[in-house]
Amino acid sequence: xxxLVESGGGLVQAGDSLRLSxxxxxxxxxxxxxxxxxxxxxxxxxxxxVISRSESSTYYADSVKGRLTISRDNAKNTVYLxxxxxxxxxxxxxxxxxxxxxxLPTMAREYDSWGQGTKVTVxx
Numbered sequence: 322x323x324x325l326v327e328s329g330g331g332l333v334q335a336g337d338s339l340r341l342s343x344x345x346x347x348x349x350x351x352x353x354x355x356x357x358x359x360x361x362x363x364x365x366x367x368x369x370x371v372i373s374r375s376e377s378s379t380y381y382a383d384s385v386k387g388r389l390t391i392s393r394d395n396a397k398n399t400v401y402l403x404x405x406x407x408x409x410x411x412x413x414x415x416x417x418x419x420x421x422x423x424x425l426p427t428m429a430r431e432y433d434s435w436g437q438g439t440k441v442t443v444x445x
Contacts, residue, residue, distance in 0.1 A: 323347055323419045323434045330415060330439030333407060341402040343417030343436055348398075354420045355393055355400040358429055359413035360438075366416070368427045370402065380425045385411075407443045414438040 418432035
């Protein structure tokens with residue numbers, strides 16, 4: 322299990338940009354596929370994006386393609402979610418998660434470790 326801590330959330334205006342960060346403990350960060358999920362009040366947790374351990378592959382939910390970008394810096398044990406042109410519909414608690422079994426997992430149940438979440442509120 323890897324320990325994950327998200328940061329970077331807050332209140333932003335529609336059209337602004339922000340970057341979420343997820344710091345991982347240990348020195349095995351590069352062994353995990355890393356994903357971002359989000360959950361709005363009363364909604365199920367949904368997949369946002371994932372990046373493979375090799376950093377060569379990414380996959381995004383259709384709803385965020387072109388607006389959100391996932392990246393990782395293995396030297397810093399950190400995965401990022403760059404949010405460009407966020408919409409009010411992006412308002413949610415964002416979670417990062419780690420998986421060691423699959424290349425590009427998209428289901429929450431496939432992940433092994435989770436952060437505590439960071440809240441993003443996008444105002445109109």
